[in-house]
Amino acid sequence: MIPPDLVEEVVVNILRTAVTTLPSDVVSELQKAEAEESDEIARTQISTILENVRRAGEIAVPMCQDTGIPLFFVSGGCISEIEDAIKRGVVRATEEVPLRPNVVHPLTRRNAGNNLGIEMPHVNYSPGPRDYVDITVMPKGAGSENMSALRMLVPSEGIRGVKSFVLDTVVSAGSRPCPPTIVGVGIGGSSDIAMTLAKKALLRPLNVRNPHAELQALEEELLAAINQTGIGPMGLGGKTTSLGVRIDMAHCHTASLPVAVNLQCWAARKASARIFLDGRVTYSTEGFW
Ligand code: SF4
Incomplete structure (x- = not known):
């Protein structure tokens, strides 16, 4: 024992x-975004986040x-x-x-x-x-958790319905979850299982690929679409709205297609x-x- x-x-x-x-995979993605951002305000936001993280670590404060x-x-x-x-x-x-x-x-x-x-x-x-x-x-x-969303899709809405719900959730959240975010998505199970999956999906580091090829492709497609919304770091514009999309799934009832989104702020x-x-x-x- x-x-x-x-x-x-x-x-x-x-x-x-x-x-x-901050976990090293998140720091690496923020550094990559800082190097690739062409928008000056967006780059300044990411630099400030990274400086804040560095100082917090140095003096061991939240x-x-x-x-x-x-x-x-x-x-x-x-x-x-x-x-x-x-x-x-x-x-x-x-x-x-x-x-x-x-x-x-x-x-x-x-x-x-x-x-x-x-x-x-x-x-x-x-x-x-x-x-x-x-x-x-x-x-x-709370800023990012308050933007959580669940929808019980009709199964015929399928993958298109999933994509559109995830994008709508990110767009309507705007600056409130303190972007750049990591987007956790749970597909299937029941309402409660989908929410748990969305949160647990956030545990997988940004440099670990999804073991399911179809979910890996969906993660990449959704990330590209989210980063074209122009929300940007802290909602001030730019191409870095999210650092990653993480999806988990469970089998579900033949008449159900639950989809849950759990947003994680930059302070992942x-x-x-x-x-x-x-x-x-x-x-x-x-x-x-
Ligand atoms: S960075 Fe995250 S924890 Fe901090 S205020 Fe924003 S949402 Fe809340």
């Missing part, structure tokens, strides 16, 4: 890393004032013990990093001040190998740890692929 104190410590570490360090809500993805291990340790780690990280206490009751808006609440931190669990546990945190800011923060039964820990900002 992995000691709960170790899990708690790891949670504090990955939360600190996630809010202060790269954005909105440190998000604590979303965790866990595979392997014993979930009940891990969940308790994650909660304690979130409380500590809120004080020690510090993180902005963003978690409130949905109706009264009461804030406990420690980022805990019903279903918060939220843990997505999937069974995995028994000799280690992987814990990934994705602190999700995540950090992972693999904890082995013997107490060894490996950290990564790109996850374990």
Whole structure:
């Protein structure tokens, strides 16, 4: 069994890393966009983002004032013990990093001040190998999360309907999700499965190809179309509206075609740890692929 104190410590570490360090695949895409942008205002926006990320890393402070809500993805291990340790780690990280206490009751808006609440931190669990546990945190800011969208398409709308819904969502979001974004898309399953797929799709690094050839082609086509909208970095124009499109899918009912979009702002923060039964820990900002 992995000691709960170790899990708690790891949670504090990955939360600190996630809010202060942008994964290298995202930094690389931002640098590439900076080099390729012909629009001066767009290039200045990207340069400012990169400078902000560099300074945040140097002095170990959050790269954005909105440190998000604590979303965790866990595979392997014993979930009940891990969940308790994650909660304690979130409380500590809120004080020690510090993180902005963003978690409130949905109706009264009461804030406990420690980022805990019903279903918060939220843990997505999937069974995995028994000799280690992987814990990934994705602190999700509200600006981009508020632009999430779900549509239950009629199956006859098919791939054209999917493309048009994704593009409409990005265009109507405009500057609000703090572009350049990463666009997570979930296709199939049911309404809730599609939303989860859209969020989980954001975990795949920008330099890892989709294992399904048809989804890989769709990602490339949608990215090209999104970057022709002219929204640009922070909505001020330019050709870098998104750094990538990430799509996951699930089989669905013959009478359904759910499609979900989850937008991720430029602050595409995540950090992972693999904890082995013997107490060894490996950290990564790109996850374990
Ligand atoms: S959407 Fe992202 S970059 Fe914009 S304020 Fe929220 S966390 Fe920060």
